[in-house]
Amino acid sequence: MNKTDINKMINILKKTYPEAKCSLDFSNAFELVVAVMLSAQCTDERVNLTTPILFKRCKTIEDFATIDINELEEIIRPCGFYKNKAKNIIKCATQILKDFNGEVPQNMDDLVSLAGVGRKSANVIMLEVFSNPQGIAVDTHCKRIANRLGLSNEKDPSKIEQDLLKQIDTKYYKDVNHLFIWHGRYTCKSRNPDCKNCCLKNICTCVSNTGEF
Numbered sequence: 663m664n665k666t667d668i669n670k671m672i673n674i675l676k677k678t679y680p681e682a683k684c685s686l687d688f689s690n691a692f693e694l695v696v697a698v699m700l701s702a703q704c705t706d707e708r709v710n711l712t713t714p715i716l717f718k719r720c721k722t723i724e725d726f727a728t729i730d731i732n733e734l735e736e737i738i739r740p741c742g743f744y745k746n747k748a749k750n751i752i753k754c755a756t757q758i759l760k761d762f763n764g765e766v767p768q769n770m771d772d773l774v775s776l777a778g779v780g781r782k783s784a785n786v787i788m789l790e791v792f793s794n795p796q797g798i799a800v801d802t803h804c805k806r807i808a809n810r811l812g813l814s815n816e817k818d819p820s821k822i823e824q825d826l827l828k829q830i831d832t833k834y835y836k837d838v839n840h841l842f843i844w845h846g847r848y849t850c851k852s853r854n855p856d857c858k859n860c861c862l863k864n865i866c867t868c869v870s871n872t873g874e875f
Contacts, residue, residue: 663811663812663829665829668830671811672830672834672837672838674861674862675841676837679841679844679848682837682840682843684786684790684840685707685843687713688713689717691765691791692726694787694790695754695776695779695783695787698786698787699747699751699778699783700712700738702747703742708740708741711740712738712740719733719737723758723759723764726751727752727755727759729752731748747778749777750777751778753778754777754778757776757777758776766787770784770785773787781819781820781823782799784796785797785798785839789835789836795836796835798827798839798842799839800819801819803842803843803845803846804822804842804843805819805822807842807846808822808826808842810850810855811862811866811867811868813829814826850862
């Protein structure tokens with residue numbers, strides 16, 4: 663697709679999903695850092711069921727840095743990979759207290775230096791907390807949408823992001839971060855995508871002349 667087609671696609675998605683937004687619940691920057699860590703290979707719904715208990719126990723970054731790891735593991739166990747996630751949460755909180763005066767850093771380079779925070783997570787944090795999107799968070803939904811729409815033939819998330827950034831205007835970064843996730847979650851699913859009722863069926867490279875995936 664050329665830029666005109668891409669802009670058209672984004673505007674179609676905006677009309678289809680006007681309520682598209684971050685699905686994770688949080689009330690401050692570090693709570694989102696933790697929620698994003700927990701969401702790795704876990705649904706946002708499960709994370710949102712777990713974080714109220716966690717955030718009630720840990721109200722400050724200091725609380726996260728000093729919580730007993732066994733207690734933390736038990737709280738976040740439902741989110742999977744809880745041992746590694748617990749270790750990263752404590753280490754990340756400690757890093758922020760030591761290296762960033764207790765404040766979640768507001769740039770990509772510093773964010774990705776934190777334990778448990780990769781580029782995808784940093785993109786989410788920059789967008790949702792600081793309203794300053796620096797790129798596009800490539801999760802499983804975004805990867806699937808980008809491949810199916812022919813925006814990228816890559817499989818590696820970092821390469822997919824670079825392909826998207828070359829084609830999508832900066833002003834749409836915020837929209838795309840939300841819209842691709844919602845489209846992948848509700849229509850262009852991994853299995854049994856609803857191509858017949860897809861708002862992009864007329865421009866999607868994966869839809870045949872019969873309208874089937």
